[in-house]
Amino acid sequence: MELVAQGLCVERGERRVIGGLGLRVGAGEVLIVTGVNGAGKSTLLRALAGLLVPAAGTILLGAHRRDGDAHAYTGQLHYLGHRDAVKGALTVAQNLAYWQEVLAPAETRAPAAEALAAFGLEGLASMPAAYLSAGLRRRLALTRLLAVPRPLWLLDEPAAGLDAPSRAALGDAIGRHCAGGGLAVVASHGELSLPAAQTLALERA
Amino acid sequence: MSAFIALARRDLALALRAGGGGLMGLAFFAMTLTLVPLGVGPEPAVLARIAPGLIFVAAALAALLSLERLFQADYEDGGLDLLWLSPLGGPLIVIAKCLAQWAAAGLPLVIAAPVFALMFHLTGPAIAPLVGALLIATPAFFVIGSLGAALTLGVRRGGLLIALLVLPLYVPFVIFGVAAVDAAQMGHPAAPHLMLLGGLSLLALIFAPLASAAALRISLD
Numbered sequence: 001m002e003l004v005a006q007g008l009c010v011e012r013g014e015r016r017v018i019g020g021l022g023l024r025v026g027a028g029e030v031l032i033v034t035g036v037n038g039a040g041k042s043t044l045l046r047a048l049a050g051l052l053v054p055a056a057g058t059i060l061l062g063a064h065r066r067d068g069d070a071h072a073y074t075g076q077l078h079y080l081g082h083r084d085a086v087k088g089a090l091t092v093a094q095n096l097a098y099w100q101e102v103l104a105p106a107e108t109r110a111p112a113a114e115a116l117a118a119f120g121l122e123g124l125a126s127m128p129a130a131y132l133s134a135g136l137r138r139r140l141a142l143t144r145l146l147a148v149p150r151p152l153w154l155l156d157e158p159a160a161g162l163d164a165p166s167r168a169a170l171g172d173a174i175g176r177h178c179a180g181g182g183l184a185v186v187a188s189h190g191e192l193s194l195p196a197a198q199t200l201a202l203e204r205a
Numbered sequence: 206m207s208a209f210i211a212l213a214r215r216d217l218a219l220a221l222r223a224g225g226g227g228l229m230g231l232a233f234f235a236m237t238l239t240l241v242p243l244g245v246g247p248e249p250a251v252l253a254r255i256a257p258g259l260i261f262v263a264a265a266l267a268a269l270l271s272l273e274r275l276f277q278a279d280y281e282d283g284g285l286d287l288l289w290l291s292p293l294g295g296p297l298i299v300i301a302k303c304l305a306q307w308a309a310a311g312l313p314l315v316i317a318a319p320v321f322a323l324m325f326h327l328t329g330p331a332i333a334p335l336v337g338a339l340l341i342a343t344p345a346f347f348v349i350g351s352l353g354a355a356l357t358l359g360v361r362r363g364g365l366l367i368a369l370l371v372l373p374l375y376v377p378f379v380i381f382g383v384a385a386v387d388a389a390q391m392g393h394p395a396a397p398h399l400m401l402l403g404g405l406s407l408l409a410l411i412f413a414p415l416a417s418a419a420a421l422r423i424s425l426d
């Protein structure tokens with residue numbers, strides 16, 4: 001599987017944030033997107049996730065076009081934005097179970113317990129998510145990546161709020177994902193150490 | 206299908222929790238209707254005459270009350286983005302959320318309506334058409350309201366705006382719903398009115414989720 005974007009233009013409020021961008025991420029590769037605040041990192045990731053409709057250009061993930069059958073495309077990817085999509089009224093385990101049920105049919109889900117353990121949340125499974133700190137909420141959001149296997153990970157500053165051991169756990173998770181043939185596009189200010197990654201530097205338009 | 210059930214079940218659980226606002230609509234409905242006899246006096250003939258209209262209007266307003274939060278919480282915490290990556294697709298997301306909201310905030314109104322009908326001296330034969338008309342109309346109140354909720358996503362204090370957008374669309378439901386109860390009160394058949402109401406409701410159930418999904422799509426942008 002391969003992610004290819006060609007001639008991508010995205011506009012936000014009449015302003016062209018991304019103009020004529022092309023990128024290619026092959027199986028097992030990580031693309032790190034860097035750039036100053038406002039350079040369009042989040043915009044690029046939301047466009048790749050199919051949440052923003054680009055003004056021009058094509059995006060192809062494997063055999064699926066972004067503007068083709070919507071779920072055939074979006075069903076192949078994870079998008080982790082700035083907001084964690086964690087409901088405070090539910091427990092940690094309920095939050096994860098809910099997203100597993102919504103995002104994937106039963107036979108394609110990975111064990112929730114392993115995903116929680118990978119980010120050190122196994123002891124907090126029955127804690128209401130409202131009591132989690134910002135870093136713990138982020139870790140709970142990250143468990144979705146493992147609990148619902150999908151080939152493309154779009155991570156928007158995934159290390160925000162994470163402590164050093166969790167950043168290492170996230171780096172490991174991305175490494176294992178890519179070793180298994182997965183793809184990742186990570187917007188980052190350099191907090192994550194990801195070996196053998198290509199970098200795309202966005203400039204403010 | 207399991208994704209649809211998971212979304213509806215979770216929304217229902219969240220709506221029924223303290224602070225979820227599900228039963229607030231019922232409390233509002235009960236309070237409004239209790240105030241009316243205090244205001245217009247206890248004359249049984251007067252109360253029975255105005256009861257169908259009052260109960261319908263109170264139900265419409267109670268439904269509106271819970272609609273502001275329909276998409277707001279998921280919009281604010283990023284959950285709406287993720288729902289878009291699920292196999293559900295926009296219209297089914299809207300239908301699942303409306304179904305949960307209706308079960309939490311609409312169905313209790315239908316169940317409580319006969320109690321208030323008796324309080325207003327509505328006669329026996331009018332109660333069944335009243336419950337039937339509410340059962341048919343309240344789901345439509347929620348799906349039509351979802352359009353207002355989707356259009357006002359991200360607007361501060363959008364609740365009032367939802368009411369302005371949506372209340373005009375409730376007009377035919379109130380007219381035919383009340384007509385059914387009035388007909389039964391006067392000894393005429395209520396069925397023709399209920400059938401018209403059912404047709405309108407079906408139209409709303411089919412088209413409103415499509416429109417709401419399109420409005421949600423815009424708000425993600």
